[in-house]
Amino acid sequence: MAADKAHAVVIRAVPFGETSAVVTLYTRELGKLRALAKGAWRPKSAFDGALDLLSTCQVLVLRRSSGGLDLLTEAFLERRFRVATSLAAVHGGMYVAEMLDALTADADPQPELFDVASTTLLHLSDHEGPDSLVWPRVVRFELAALRAAGQAPALGRCAECRAAVPDTGRIAFGMLDGGVLCAACRRGRRVVVSVSSAALAVLRGLRAGSVERPIDPPVLGELRAVMNTYVAHVLGRKSRLSPRLVPVLPPRSTPPRDA
Numbered sequence: 001m002a003a004d005k006a007h008a009v010v011i012r013a014v015p016f017g018e019t020s021a022v023v024t025l026y027t028r029e030l031g032k033l034r035a036l037a038k039g040a041w042r043p044k045s046a047f048d049g050a051l052d053l054l055s056t057c058q059v060l061v062l063r064r065s066s067g068g069l070d071l072l073t074e075a076f077l078e079r080r081f082r083v084a085t086s087l088a089a090v091h092g093g094m095y096v097a098e099m100l101d102a103l104t105a106d107a108d109p110q111p112e113l114f115d116v117a118s119t120t121l122l123h124l125s126d127h128e129g130p131d132s133l134v135w136p137r138v139v140r141f142e143l144a145a146l147r148a149a150g151q152a153p154a155l156g157r158c159a160e161c162r163a164a165v166p167d168t169g170r171i172a173f174g175m176l177d178g179g180v181l182c183a184a185c186r187r188g189r190r191v192v193v194s195v196s197s198a199a200l201a202v203l204r205g206l207r208a209g210s211v212e213r214p215i216d217p218p219v220l221g222e223l224r225a226v227m228n229t230y231v232a233h234v235l236g237r238k239s240r241l242s243p244r245l246v247p248v249l250p251p252r253s254t255p256p257r258d259a
């Protein structure tokens, strides 16, 4: 049985017996796989920290042909995900892992998606700057993962008839239709929300790859509400992280009360 070499991100690890683990890896070369890592959690394990959640590593895997668990024989740590001061960055990293797990099929390699995930984790790891620089990266990754799954939301043209939708005011977004709807197609549709053209413009910019500009908090709040709902429709359940992906606004100062 030949061993396959791959670049991997650790997206889940659960205990197996006393000291072993079953790890879910998203790899560049082999797609998603689940593998047994024998003795992974022994004090002096050969894997040595390479299998921590969100680590990027090089692995050697013995593939099982009959649908059983693969066997992880080696893992070399390339980069550990470091937690600095930003809770948003940690939640963002966990969301990357959750989406890679939920939106990809086993053994279906998509190198572009791996590269976006890996770059996103690189920027979120050790992040110490403002949270406003975290969210664009998370949304950029989310859109890439949805596209890789064939579920990219329509953002510029009607999801139904492909007509251009206006880029001002508020626009209908059909959760079941997979994106924005023109006025004619909107009629009679179920589960439609209304999105501001500002939020749609930000989404289109992030889809095209711009991630350096912070998103205005009200626009971000609206954008997350739409994307959390859309992802829930795609997955058939809410993301575990969705409540954590909302911007924390500074508390409003309370007006002084009369004595």
Ligand SMILES: [Zn+2]
Residues within 6 Å of the ligand: 158, 159, 160, 161, 162, 163, 181, 182, 183, 184, 185, 186
């Ligand atoms: Zn239409």
